[in-house]
Amino acid sequence: MLLSNFKIGQSGKVKELNNLPVLKSRLNHLGVIEGVKVTLVRKAPLGDPFQIKVRDFYLAIRKDEASKIVME
Amino acid sequence: MxxxxxxxxxxxxxxxxxxxxxxxxxxxxxxxxxxxxxxxxxxxxxxxxxxxxxxxxxxxxxxxxxxxxxxxxxxxxxxxxxxxxxxxxxxxxxxxxxxxxxxxxxxxxxxxxxxxxxxxxxxxxxxxxxxxxxxxxxxxxxxxxxxxxxxxxxxxxxxxxxxxxxxxxxxxxxxxxxxxxxxxxxxxxxxxxxKPTIKMQTFTEKADNVLMHRVWGIPIFFAVMVLVYFLSINIGGLIGKKISYAFEVFSKTVEIKLIGAGVSEWIISLLCNAVISSIGGVTSFLPQILVLFALMAIIEESGYAARVAFLLDRFFRSFGLGGKSLLPMIVSCGCTVTGIMATRTIEGENERRMTVFLSPFMPCGAKTAVFAWFSTVFFSGSALIAASMYFLGILCVGIFGIILKRFNAFKSNNGGFLMEIPPLRFPSGKDVLFVLIEKVKEFTTKAGLIVFAVSVFLWLLMSVGVSGYVGSDIEKSFLFVIGNALKYLFYPLGFGSWQASVAIISGFFAKEAVVETLSLISQDVHTVFNSAYSAYAFMAFILLSPPCIASLATAHAELGKKWFLGMLLFQTLSAYIVSFVINSIGFLIERRLGLLLSVLIVIIIMLSVFYAIKYLKKSKCRLCKNCKKGEKCQRVKRFTI
Structure with missing residues (x-):
C-alpha cells in the first residue's frame, strides 16, 4: 500500500521511503520516518498535492512523492 | 565585548x-x-x-x-x-x-x-x-x-x-x-x-474544511482577492481623494497668494505644479497602499497564504512553477522588492529564476494605485477593472511561464514540494501595525523622494526648451521633443502620445510617478488616451513592464548581470505583446466585430507572425553561411541557451 493510494481520512504507519533521493532526508528531519503514523487529511482541488498529518502538524506533499512512501 | x-x-x-x-x-x-x-x-x-x-x-x-x-x-x-x-x-x-x-x-x-x-x-x-x-x-x-x-x-x-x-x-x-x-x-x-485522550476538532481544522475545500477553496481565494482590491480601492481611494482635493485647494491658495505678492512666474510654477502636486500625489496614494498592505499582511500572517499555495500548487506546476513560487507572488502583490527577496526560499535554482522573472507581473501596491486612478478616470470607478489587472497578471504568469519553460535554463529540476501548513492564527494587530509603520517610512523616503525628484526633473524638462523658460507653452519644451520621439514606439499599443511615453519612462523610477506625471503634463488625460481600451492597454503595459528601480536593483542582486538583462528584455517584450493584443482586440470590438471574433482574429495574426518568424529562422542557419541544417545545426545549438 502506498500513501498515494490512501483514501481521505485513512491513517497508517510508514513502512519505508523509496527512491526519494532529494526529499528523503528532509522528510526524515520533519519526522516522517519508518513507523510513524500518517493520516491523509485532504487532497487539493486537482487531486494533488496531499495534506497529511504527522506528529501533530500538517504537511503538504505532492502525489509523486507520496507514491514513493510505502505504508504498512 | x-x-x-x-x-x-x-x-x-x-x-x-x-x-x-x-x-x-x-x-x-x-x-x-x-x-x-x-x-x-x-x-x-x-x-x-x-x-x-x-x-x-x-x-x-x-x-x-x-x-x-x-x-x-x-x-x-x-x-x-x-x-x-x-x-x-x-x-x-x-x-x-x-x-x-x-x-x-x-x-x-x-x-x-x-x-x-x-x-x-x-x-x-x-x-x-x-x-x-x-x-x-x-x-x-x-x-x-x-x-x-x-x-x-x-x-x-x-x-x-x-x-x-x-x-x-x-x-x-x-x-x-x-x-x-x-x-x-x-x-x-x-x-x-x-495530551487529552479525547481530541476535539480544533479551530484550524474546522476552518480548513472550508478554506481548503476541494470545490470551494479556489473560488473563496478569488473572492478574497477581489475583496482585498475592493477594500483598498474604495476605502483607501476615498481617503486618498479627500487628501488629493485638500492639496489642490492648498496649491490654488498658494498660487493666488504668490501671484499677489508678485513672485516670478517660474517659481510659482515650480512650487505649485511640481513640488506641492508631487507631495500631494504621493500622499493621496498612501491610504490605498496602506489598506492593501494591511490586508496582505493579514493574509500572510494568518497562515492563509500557505493554504493558497497548497490549493494552487498543481496549477502552478503546469507552467513550471511550484506552490513555493506562489508565496513570493502573493508577497509581490504588496511590494515587488519583498516578493523578489522571498524567492530565496525556493530550492530549485531554475524555478527560483523563473519566479524572479515572473513575480513582477503581479500588481504591487504602487501599480494598484495607478490602476485605481485609471479605473476612476476611464471606467467610472469600477473595482472590477482594477481587480482584472490582478487576474491579467496571473494569466500572464501562466502564459509566459509556459513559454519560459521551453528554455533549458527554466526547466524545473524538481526539488520536490514539502511545505508545512501552519495552524491558522489570528494576526496580531501589533504586527500588522508595524508592517504599516515600516511601509509609511519606506514610502515617504523611497517613493516620496523619487516621485519628488522625478516631478521636479520633469517640470524642468517641461518648462525649459531651446528658447529657455517656456512657461505653459509645453509644446516648445524639451519634454515634448523627447516624448514625441518615443511615441512612435507605442503607436501599435494604442497610446502613441508623447504624454504616455513620458509617463512610462517616469514609471521606471517609481510606478507611483506614472499618474503624477500624467496629471502634471496633460491638461485633460482623456485626450492622451483616445479610447477606454487604449487606457486599458496602457494599464497592462504598466503592469507587465519592468518594475521600479528598487525592484530592479533587488532583481539584479538576486540574478546577476546576465540574467538581469535577460529579465529586462523579457518583461519589456511581454508588456509590449500583451498591450498590443489588448489594443488590437479593443480596436476590433470598436469596429463591431464582437469579442469572440476579435480575440480569434488577433490570435490568428499573432500565431501567423510567430510561425513566420520560426519559418524564417529555420530556413537559414544563423551562423554558418552555406549550411542548410537551420536550427538543427550544431553551431547554433551551442550558442542558444
Whole structure:
C-alpha cells in the first residue's frame, strides 16, 4: 500500500521511503520516518498535492512523492 | 565585548516575533515557512550590551549528508555566548528534533517553549521540569506574541552556563541517527506533555474544511482577492481623494497668494505644479497602499497564504512553477522588492529564476494605485477593472511561464514540494501595525523622494526648451521633443502620445510617478488616451513592464548581470505583446466585430507572425553561411541557451 493510494481520512504507519533521493532526508528531519503514523487529511482541488498529518502538524506533499512512501 | 544570544528554532515557531519582542524592532512576521531568509541582528531593548541574532528557521542543522545550513556554519564559526532554542509548544515532537541536534554543538543553551498560552488552549499540559531534566538546561515557557516571560527568558539565558546533555542514542533501535533521535523523543515525550485522550476538532481544522475545500477553496481565494482590491480601492481611494482635493485647494491658495505678492512666474510654477502636486500625489496614494498592505499582511500572517499555495500548487506546476513560487507572488502583490527577496526560499535554482522573472507581473501596491486612478478616470470607478489587472497578471504568469519553460535554463529540476501548513492564527494587530509603520517610512523616503525628484526633473524638462523658460507653452519644451520621439514606439499599443511615453519612462523610477506625471503634463488625460481600451492597454503595459528601480536593483542582486538583462528584455517584450493584443482586440470590438471574433482574429495574426518568424529562422542557419541544417545545426545549438 502506498500513501498515494490512501483514501481521505485513512491513517497508517510508514513502512519505508523509496527512491526519494532529494526529499528523503528532509522528510526524515520533519519526522516522517519508518513507523510513524500518517493520516491523509485532504487532497487539493486537482487531486494533488496531499495534506497529511504527522506528529501533530500538517504537511503538504505532492502525489509523486507520496507514491514513493510505502505504508504498512 | 557584547554578549551574543542566538535564536535557533524551526521555521514558523515564532522566533521573529520573539526577536521583535526582545529588541523592540519590527521585522516582518509571517505565518509560513521561511519568512526570515537572512540572519538579523538587534540589541536587547533593556540592555544594549546584549546582542540578539535571529537565525533563519531550520528543521535540522545538516539538511543532507554534506549539506550544512547557513545557520549551522554560523554557530560553528562564531559560537554565541548562549543559544536560545525556540520550540513551538503546540508541536513539540518535531521541534525537539532540532534540540537533539543542537546538543552536539556543546554551546550553553536555554529552551524557550513558545506559544505556551496556545498549549493550554489545545488542552495539553506542559511539564517543563521534565523537559529541563531531559536536556539538562533551563526551560522557560514564553509567549512572544503576548510578551509573556520574555524578559525572564533573557535573564536566565544571560546567566546560563549549562550545556545540554549529549545523550548516548545507541540504546535506541532505529537504523539511522535521525531515527534514533526521533525514537528518543518519542520515548520521552509522554512525560513532557500530557495530551487529552479525547481530541476535539480544533479551530484550524474546522476552518480548513472550508478554506481548503476541494470545490470551494479556489473560488473563496478569488473572492478574497477581489475583496482585498475592493477594500483598498474604495476605502483607501476615498481617503486618498479627500487628501488629493485638500492639496489642490492648498496649491490654488498658494498660487493666488504668490501671484499677489508678485513672485516670478517660474517659481510659482515650480512650487505649485511640481513640488506641492508631487507631495500631494504621493500622499493621496498612501491610504490605498496602506489598506492593501494591511490586508496582505493579514493574509500572510494568518497562515492563509500557505493554504493558497497548497490549493494552487498543481496549477502552478503546469507552467513550471511550484506552490513555493506562489508565496513570493502573493508577497509581490504588496511590494515587488519583498516578493523578489522571498524567492530565496525556493530550492530549485531554475524555478527560483523563473519566479524572479515572473513575480513582477503581479500588481504591487504602487501599480494598484495607478490602476485605481485609471479605473476612476476611464471606467467610472469600477473595482472590477482594477481587480482584472490582478487576474491579467496571473494569466500572464501562466502564459509566459509556459513559454519560459521551453528554455533549458527554466526547466524545473524538481526539488520536490514539502511545505508545512501552519495552524491558522489570528494576526496580531501589533504586527500588522508595524508592517504599516515600516511601509509609511519606506514610502515617504523611497517613493516620496523619487516621485519628488522625478516631478521636479520633469517640470524642468517641461518648462525649459531651446528658447529657455517656456512657461505653459509645453509644446516648445524639451519634454515634448523627447516624448514625441518615443511615441512612435507605442503607436501599435494604442497610446502613441508623447504624454504616455513620458509617463512610462517616469514609471521606471517609481510606478507611483506614472499618474503624477500624467496629471502634471496633460491638461485633460482623456485626450492622451483616445479610447477606454487604449487606457486599458496602457494599464497592462504598466503592469507587465519592468518594475521600479528598487525592484530592479533587488532583481539584479538576486540574478546577476546576465540574467538581469535577460529579465529586462523579457518583461519589456511581454508588456509590449500583451498591450498590443489588448489594443488590437479593443480596436476590433470598436469596429463591431464582437469579442469572440476579435480575440480569434488577433490570435490568428499573432500565431501567423510567430510561425513566420520560426519559418524564417529555420530556413537559414544563423551562423554558418552555406549550411542548410537551420536550427538543427550544431553551431547554433551551442550558442542558444
Amino acid at each position: 557584547n554578549d551574543i544570544i542566538a535564536l535557533v528554532g524551526n521555521p514558523n515557531c515564532g522566533k521573529t516575533t520573539l526577536f521583535n519582542a526582545l529588541t523592540g524592532t519590527y521585522q516582518k512576521v509571517g505565518n509560513w515557512t521561511g519568512v526570515t531568509v537572512e540572519k538579523k541582528e538587534g540589541e536587547y531593548k533593556k540592555n544594549k550590551r546584549i546582542k540578539i541574532v535571529d537565525l533563519p528557521g531550520l528543521y535540522a542543522l545538516k539538511t543532507g549528508a554534506n549539506d550544512e545550513t547557513a545557520a549551522y556554519k554560523y554557530l560553528i564559526k562564531t559560537p554565541p555566548k548562549v543559544i536560545i532554542n525556540v520550540v513551538d509548544g503546540t508541536n513539540l515532537e518535531r521541534n525537539l528534533y532540532l534540540t537533539t541536534e543542537l546538543t552536539t554543538l556543546k554551546i550553553p543553551m536555554v529552551i524557550a517553549v513558545n506559544m505556551c498560552d496556545q498549549i493550554e488552549k489545545k488542552g495539553d499540559k506542559l511539564n517543563d521540569k521534565e523537559l529541563s531534566k531531559l536536556f539538562g538546561v533551563p526551560v522557560i515557557p514564553v509567549s512572544a506574541l503576548k510578551n509573556f516571560n520574555v524578559d525572564e527568558l533573557i535573564n536566565v539565558a544571560i546567566n546560563n552556563e549549562k550545556k545540554p546533555f549529549l545523550h548516548n542514542l545507541n540504546d535506541y533501535k532505529g537504523k539511522t541517527t535521525v531515527n534514533k533521535r526521533y525514537d528518543f523523543i518519542e520515548k520521552n515525550i509522554k512525560n513532557i506533555i500530557n
